[in-house]
Amino acid sequence: MECQECHQRPATLHFTQVINGNKTEVHVCEVCAKEKGYMTYPEEGYSLHNLLSGLFNFDTTQLKNHQGQAFKQEEELTCPKCKMTFTEFKSVGKFGCATCYETFSSRLDPILRRVHAGNTKHAGKIPKRQGGDLHTKKQLEDYKAELQHLIETEAFEEAAKVRDSINALKKQTGDPETGENS
Amino acid sequence: MTLQQFMNEAISPWMREEGPDSDIILSSRIRLARNLSDFTYPILEDQESLEEIRDFFEKEYEHQTFQDYEDFSFIPIHNLTGIERRVLVEKHLISPHLAKRGNAAAAMISKNEQVSVMINEEDHLRIQLYFPGYQLRSALDKAFEFDDWLEEKVNYAFDETKGYLTTCPTNVGTGMRASVMMHLPALTMTKQMNQLLPAINQLGLVVRGIYGEGSEALGNIFQISNQITLGKSEEDIVEDLKSVVDQLIQHERKIRSRMMEHSSLHLEDRIYRSYGVLGYSRVIESKEAAKCISNVRLGIDLGIIKDTPQNILSELMTLIQPGFLQQYAKRELTTKERDILRASLIRERLQLEK
Ligand SMILES: [Zn+2]
Ligand SMILES: [Zn+2]
Numbered sequence: 001m002e003c004q005e006c007h008q009r010p011a012t013l014h015f016t017q018v019i020n021g022n023k024t025e026v027h028v029c030e031v032c033a034k035e036k037g038y039m040t041y042p043e044e045g046y047s048l049h050n051l052l053s054g055l056f057n058f059d060t061t062q063l064k065n066h067q068g069q070a071f072k073q074e075e076e077l078t079c080p081k082c083k084m085t086f087t088e089f090k091s092v093g094k095f096g097c098a099t100c101y102e103t104f105s106s107r108l109d110p111i112l113r114r115v116h117a118g119n120t121k122h123a124g125k126i127p128k129r130q131g132g133d134l135h136t137k138k139q140l141e142d143y144k145a146e147l148q149h150l151i152e153t154e155a156f157e158e159a160a161k162v163r164d165s166i167n168a169l170k171k172q173t174g175d176p177e178t179g180e181n182s
Numbered sequence: 183m184t185l186q187q188f189m190n191e192a193i194s195p196w197m198r199e200e201g202p203d204s205d206i207i208l209s210s211r212i213r214l215a216r217n218l219s220d221f222t223y224p225i226l227e228d229q230e231s232l233e234e235i236r237d238f239f240e241k242e243y244e245h246q247t248f249q250d251y252e253d254f255s256f257i258p259i260h261n262l263t264g265i266e267r268r269v270l271v272e273k274h275l276i277s278p279h280l281a282k283r284g285n286a287a288a289a290m291i292s293k294n295e296q297v298s299v300m301i302n303e304e305d306h307l308r309i310q311l312y313f314p315g316y317q318l319r320s321a322l323d324k325a326f327e328f329d330d331w332l333e334e335k336v337n338y339a340f341d342e343t344k345g346y347l348t349t350c351p352t353n354v355g356t357g358m359r360a361s362v363m364m365h366l367p368a369l370t371m372t373k374q375m376n377q378l379l380p381a382i383n384q385l386g387l388v389v390r391g392i393y394g395e396g397s398e399a400l401g402n403i404f405q406i407s408n409q410i411t412l413g414k415s416e417e418d419i420v421e422d423l424k425s426v427v428d429q430l431i432q433h434e435r436k437i438r439s440r441m442m443e444h445s446s447l448h449l450e451d452r453i454y455r456s457y458g459v460l461g462y463s464r465v466i467e468s469k470e471a472a473k474c475i476s477n478v479r480l481g482i483d484l485g486i487i488k489d490t491p492q493n494i495l496s497e498l499m500t501l502i503q504p505g506f507l508q509q510y511a512k513r514e515l516t517t518k519e520r521d522i523l524r525a526s527l528i529r530e531r532l533q534l535e536k
Binding site: 093097101116124129 | 225415
């Protein structure tokens, strides 16, 4: 079988790529696999580079044509810390530093939504030391969600307990908005 | 205890312990991607930053101990030969990507090889923690504790709404990949694995073969991991993964017992033939070896083959890899030479010949 990219060398790598639920068989030679980014992260299984390119509708030929022309018309976002531009980010699919997230924030959510099944907001761990007040804030949010759920399921006794915990937590953090009349 | 231990033993010390559901789940892994807030990310290749990070970790953590993870070795990748890098990849202690990285890349590995931290991989830090068998929750708890321990001394790139800010947007949020390594010979033999794959993908999980290329899974060993890292807590991601893995375990067991009921003679024949091939062949390719190893392991799990340790699968699967063989021979080997050495190491390990 010949390589589907260069049509010269024999295809030595064969795998299935799943993009948005569509399965495609990929047969490429090692050289093309490296060049086209299929092998950038073998640890991750499917090619993330290609997955991302697909998500951003990134097309190499298009970028070449646009460089210096069309892209300049649009305002180019540039990260003040690492100097990465949004165009560069779209082409590599990687951030250059933590500040990039802030810099590109206005355009990030659609991308994240597509990569993470509609999600844009972190719901997991908070760094233990750095997290500071965020831990209490998250605990409060968790309690409130639990409270909501308990009220909906008419588990009022349990709900009262959770409300006590919320008030205790608020008192502890000196939150002026105590739960007396809520 | 140094590099030599990592290089010479095909089986990592933590694998010697038998974990839950070890008839199907070989190991559980949690990987956390972390970056340091004050430095540009490794893809920008700012040597000064990367070296500063590497030196910091060497100074702070070399020979340190955290709980059961004792005496961390600090291994600069550029100090390793090509073969040595390969061995670490084959033992899953570092990623193929790290093995190819330049000067500032390093790995920090605990003596029992249960924890490894890759430094300056795609992210500044990739923390990996392994548990034998099916122990995703324990692995997650320990990974969190270890993460907290590192965080005492470094500032992570973290944002309240976006979570851990990774180099690749596919990892942002938790930065976590939870995975299990599963041995699924019965599902594969009955061609059911191929049918299950799309369904598993639909559930937001990724399945891949650990050994071999692409969709082919050498030795019938599959890795199943989460795809999504944003919008769910680590605990929920692990629970979702577990619910699918639980079903796969049940399925695999059901087919195994059905095979035992209806075609035990043929199954026994297949297993003993493989045992014979491994025990007596003089030249063997890795593909055939992997197939036979999988069969023998199935035979052990079904009680057909006795007096052979269960973890022989993990050990032999590493032992037969090109890097390990060449490390053993202490030189580069041609494919043919590898096939001969592979056969002889397997024979020696199984000790059927007296
Ligand atoms: Zn090609
Ligand atoms: Zn930046």
